[in-house]
Amino acid sequence: MSEPVRPLLIVVTGLSGSGKSVALKTLEDLDVYCTDNLPVELLPEFVKSVAGDGRNMARMAVGIDVRNASDLARIPEWLSAVGSLGFDYKLVFFDTRDEVLLKRYSDTRRKHPLSHGGLALADAIELERLRLRPLQAIADLVMDTSEMNVHQMRRQVTTAVGVGTTRGMSLLFESFAYKRGLPADADFVFDARALPNPHWDARLRPLSGRDAAVREHLDQDPVVQEFVAHVQAFLENWVPRFEAETRSYLTIAFGCTGGRHRSVYLAERLAAHCRSHGREGVLTFHRELE
Structure with a gap:
């Protein structure tokens, strides 16, 4: 007899402008319970709260932004705590080449979350890469979206991330x-x-x-x-x-x-x-x- 499928937490992180919001919207369309910009140290409490309030959520996803990742060195500790609650977890890191990110920000005219105090966009991207390096190093899946448009990203999330219950095409x-x-x-x-x-x-x-x-x-x-x-x-x-x-x-x-x-x-x-x-x-x- 096969073991029962454990509930799943998907942690979505990566560079700003690389497709994290698209990924969370796609997972939400697949009936995954999603929340964005969660402080990373709250992962265990978030899982405990949602799993214990009667909603019976077997699939959850959280978006981790560079601005709320306060102590990335402790990520393995917090993920381990999630595992002790009976959850499997998957850390998905979204990456994009610098020149593509520069063009995306130029096209949308949005501000980079770290472009404060007069920091140039290229420098903000470099700083974000440096801060997120510990997350990328332990990611279960690194998805490079440099050559993808939005609907290609959605396809890739659907087929590559895998939420465990979708059957068929x-x-x-x-x-x-x-x-x-x-x-x-x-x-x-x-x-x-x-x-x-x-x-x-x-x-x-x-x-x-x-x-x-x-x-x-x-x-x-x-x-x-x-x-x-x-x-x-x-x-x-x-x-x-x-x-x-x-x-x-x-x-x-x-x-x-x-x-x-x-x-x-x-x-x-x-x-x-x-x-x-x-x-x-x-x-x-x-x-x-x-």
Whole structure:
């Protein structure tokens, strides 16, 4: 008889701008209980609190930022304490080359968390590497995201981190705007531009396909529901065939003009349909919203 699966704590850390937030959002989509910016010395108390409050969380993830990692030399001690509580743990370190980080910060115009007191961005990155070196040295998995875009990161987290309960192929439902081009990694692309556009309703224009008012509007349109039914039938027929070929993931993309209303609605609607039929590892990504 095999031993019972122990609950799992995933510690997500690494360089700022390397994809930690994307990783936590992906794990959250996989029903992992997530929290960010937890002081590292509180790891054992966090696990004890969540596991003991009746929520029966078998999978947790915490994000550790360079600003709250007060005594990294004691990380093994705190992880050992987590293990003594009956948890397995996995430390995942996100890394990115310096030149890529510099470009990402330039593109987003965000401040580095250590760029205080006039510290140049390149120097802040170097200081962060130095401070996080003890974590990288003991990481169970180091993930280099230098050549990855956001949805490639989500795929990598889903397939490489492994949360222990997802069975079968992972599905990523993505929305996008045609005016910004097709997603590079889409396996199937469905064009929603022929559907009625909520953009022309002034009440709905500032909203997105994730908002209730837009969902209700599109739920009531028979043309949209015919489109949904056809896509559902297509996926129900073909996804199992790809899964039988031992594919580990499949990306289904929906495009519309602006990537805010119809495509987002369809991605969320089809993802919910798959989850309601018992499929695990179903993710969503909205390129123009995130």
